[in-house]
Amino acid sequence: MNISRRRLLILLPAAAVAWESVLAGTPESSPNYKMSEHWWSMLIDIPKCIGCGNCVRACQIENDVPEGYFRTWVERYHVTDENMTSPDVMSPNGGKDGFPSVMEDHGKYFFVPKLCNHCADSPCTQVCPVGATFVSPDGVVLIDQKYCLGCAYCVQACPYGCRYIHPEKRVADKCTLCYHRITKGLTTACCEACPTGARQLADLKNPNDPIHAFLKTHSVQVLKPQMATGAKVYYNDLDGSVR
């Protein structure tokens, strides 16, 4: 093919512009990431949580979470001998701004960070009428927001209250386990911002992940095990009163 110098000078900038637009439409690449090699989960070490709300703030900034909705939040439990089955629980503004000082001396207080449990047998993905929400091969429950109808059936089906309808996008929204970060070898925004290491991202398929040793040596539980959802957020030292 014969291309004159003049023609080449016109074509090159055009090709550069075209290539820019191709790149813009391509998802951020993670060349070394193989979904089949991971099975993501999270470990929450309840005694380490101090209820500072850093995780909630980090999540809201990282994921542009709308005001008044939460991909993660922190609850404070107050359990006394008299109210073991109906504890006093609070989560003002999702714990984003911390908690008021403790006034009562009796009973025990502790914090419980909550987020999507990325269930292996998730009831939310089961009910989606078009399959817009799904479990990825690496164990993360995600939503295709370009496909979601916004029927809110998944919100009803989640036993943990982790989903909401995004007020502007009018589709279901929830924690993605910072999928855009973990596929690049980073940890989640909430784990990174936690000052005490109460939240740890874990990869159950990685034999060198410290979670394996932790699960062997600690009393670990998931939320609402009776729901049989295959929840993958593991809580260390979870009190029986936690709902």
Add this chain to the structure above:
Amino acid sequence: MSGVEGFMYPNEIELQWSVLIVLYPFITGLVAGAFILASLERVFLVEAVKPTYRLALLTALAFLLDAPLPLQLHLGHPERSPEMYFTPHSTSAMAMFGYVYLWYLMAVLVLEIWLDYRRDIVILSRKSKGLLRLIYKVMTLGSSNISPRSLAIDEKVGWVVTLIGIPSAFLLHGYVGFIFGSIKANPWWSSPLMPVVFIFSAMVSGIAAVMLLYMSATKMRRKAIDMRCVDTIAMYLFYIFIIDFSLEMLDLIHRIYEADESFRSLNFMVHTRLYFSHIVIQIFLGTLTPLILLFLTQVVKLTEVLRKRVYATSGCLAMIGIFAMRWNVVIGGQLFSKSFLGYTTYKMALVTREGFLVAIGLTILPLIFLWILVKLLPPWPEQSLHAPAPGD
């Protein structure tokens, strides 16, 4: 936050399913119930209810045309709803909606109405003029043979369609019950009895609706109400109402006796936020009162005028009761936290997309549909062009 008592998970405070989702099972229930009443005459040969046969079919169609509208208005992205047909998710109960709806609309209801009215449509297409003539011509679908043999075939096929229609009506509404009953996260909904309760409550509301429509339309047309017909309908309404109430009470007693972890929370809700709509409206006003009234008509010899009044009152109360039941299921199921530690409030907006005025509009719309259908296809026995079919 105002309206919240105790602890709710932070994303639970706002209700996801509004009054429009209350309307949806109410409307599909009317469809299923009206169809079952029509099938009484066609399949179970209850001759006395014949004057309501065609009206029941047209009522079912009018409400079925309205049924998807509340769902569409509720969706965040209604323009994506065709995806339910093209890429349905096999594990989702809701993905069935489009297919069940289309099957019931096209394969059952429209087909049955067309077969039953075909002779009338052909005659009307010959007698009418102008636009009406064109409409009737289109409605014949090119089938203008009204020979006795052809009509006998219509009758036979119509009978088969009704036979298929009965389980289809159960499917349509039982499936709506399943949508709620299969949500294990919500103890107020999660019950295998839910589809059965929905079917029987649908029959109650549909039969009551057709009875009321027949009585009011006949009165408006200044004709005599066929008392043998309404007496029979009221009798069926009474017996089906007893089954419906027994099932609901069975569910309630089971919950009270079992008293699982959710019981304290649900019990509190029924005694506070749902007290008026559940105990007062649904159980006392909408169920026990019409049941007692209908019982009286079965055991005491009442005059015709009194019987008409009792039927009208108990029909209206039954409709209110069934609407309250839908309200208590849909709204009640979202008022408590899945943590069982708190309660929220439903605030119905007035003029928003899912507000009060839209709900009123969607309740009136099927009556407009019905008016048009009745004008096009008169269901009244004395206007019928329907010659007795062979074997009638």
